[in-house]
Amino acid sequence: MNFEISRKRMVETQLIARGIADQRVIDAMLKIPRHLFVEEAMATNAYSDSPLPIGEKQTISQPYMVALMTELLNLSGGERVLEIGTGSGYQAAILATLVDRVYTIERFRPLALRARRVLDSLHLLNVNLKIGDGSVGWPEEAPFDAIIVTAGAPDIPAPLLQQLSVGGRLVIPVGNQFEQVLKRVTRTADGFQSEQSVGCRFVKLVGKAGWGIEE
Template structure:
């Protein structure tokens, strides 16, 4: 399979055709090889218009959802970004190409170790991974200019709001265990919060002290 051709087709048909216009984001998705973030047996499906299993009852998000959530962060390259739910590491790789520093938390050790290996293979050294309960954030590195949560939460953990910088943006799926709404929270320079509902979505559960209690 010609992965370069598949990747360009993915970007043209799934990303640009659906209205994503951030040129830096488009270039990052053209550059980052999504197939190295899935199991070898599924590499041929890496550029398809669907989430894929990555083991441990987790998934790599649909390419369009990765693009949409990233574009909602409005990154210019100077930001310090927190990602909750490293998973395969693909979202972190896209963020690393667009932001100054990325801090990403994964509660499942095997996924975190595989993600680290994939990120290192691409020379993305501006990504820091922690194996921990992501619902508590990364307090000692706060505040963050942008926070992205790649799992569905029953509500928005206050920890994320507290760790968001003034002028920052938080993108998170919120809802039931089976379907959510993608929400963007913006913290104005005076600390005022505004909330936008973007679109319906479906993610694996955000498990932790300030999320769902278990993944079952």
């Protein structure tokens, strides 16, 4: 299978055709080899228009959703970005090509370790990864210019809002455990402004400021 051809087709038919217009995001999606972030047996499906399982009951998001959420962050290149839910590491890889520094948190150790290996193999050395409860953010490294949450939350976690710099953007799916709406929150000098994007469905954001801790 020619993965480069599949990647170009993915970008043309799934992203550009659906309105993704940020050329930096498009270039990042063309550059990063998505097939390296899924199990080898599923590599031929890596560029399909759907999420895929990655273990631990988690998924790698649909390519369009990765591109849309990245575009909504409105990144210019010098930002420090926090990602909640490393998963496969694919979203972190896209961000790493676009910004100065990525901080990403994953609660499942096997996923975190595998993501770290793939990111290192691609020489994406501007990604800081830790294992922990992403719903409470990474206060030691705050504030962040942008925050992206790749799991659905019942509400926007207060700790993440507080870790956003003035002018910063937070993109997060908010709703119940079965369907959510993608929201973008911008922090201003006076508070927070919220906008809605598309309907979506993500795995649960598990944690103290999410759906609670699962035993």
